[in-house]
Amino acid sequence: MGKDVIVACDFSSKEATIAFLDKFQGKKPFVKIGMELFYAEGPSIVREIKARGHKIFLDLKLHDIPNTVKKAMSVLSHLDVDICNLHAAGTTAMMKAALEGLTREDGTRPLLIAVTQLTSTDQESMEKDLLIKAPIDEVVMHYAQNAKNAGLDGIVCSPLEAGKVHDYCGKDFLTVTPGVRFADGDAGDQKRVMTPAAAKAIGSDYIVVGRPITAAEDPVAAYERCVAEFCD
């Protein structure tokens, strides 16, 4: 897959999501469905958006014992999404089980990527709450390497880490990066942000963009600006 802009559809209902997507006359942006929308509407929202012709990143961040994750992934594989994810903290055994569950009988499967350390976790909380003493950069690279060894396709990370992840895990290991803002935009609650153009330069494979598009006065123009900066 080439570089693409994934729009984070962080809406709480089907109606709000469809009203938003209806603005994109004739265009089919890659859509991220997260926990809020999935838990509100269930699998039918995935089927509906897929039927409208969008690619889908189903961002449910699974984390449980390997057998449970394997079975859950097997269910998700029938939803025909393009990307699924899980927490690398679930261990290599869990990631391998997830891949097995996700692989359909004909050998095809959605891409599977791992969350390393959440961007809401910092060095202090990692040390105090999780008792992980290594530098957070090292932890992220180690988790990325575990994901690669387990056979996953890439990780979710900050665009600031994308270059280093490619150095560690190879150019083909996908980096999917939220935390993107326009140079003249509002960072909101995101702390470490990058513009679409800078994310491209550093080697992100996909950028995940929410509010700069969903909250824009003209969401389609904002989406096209992202595409122009990141893909062209």
Ligand code: C5P
């Ligand atoms: O609105 P905004 O562009 O900040 O949205 C970013 C999206 O990426 C949200 O859906 C957020 O939950 C998700 N995300 C993130 N940071 C991570 C992982 C996911 O911002 N580390």
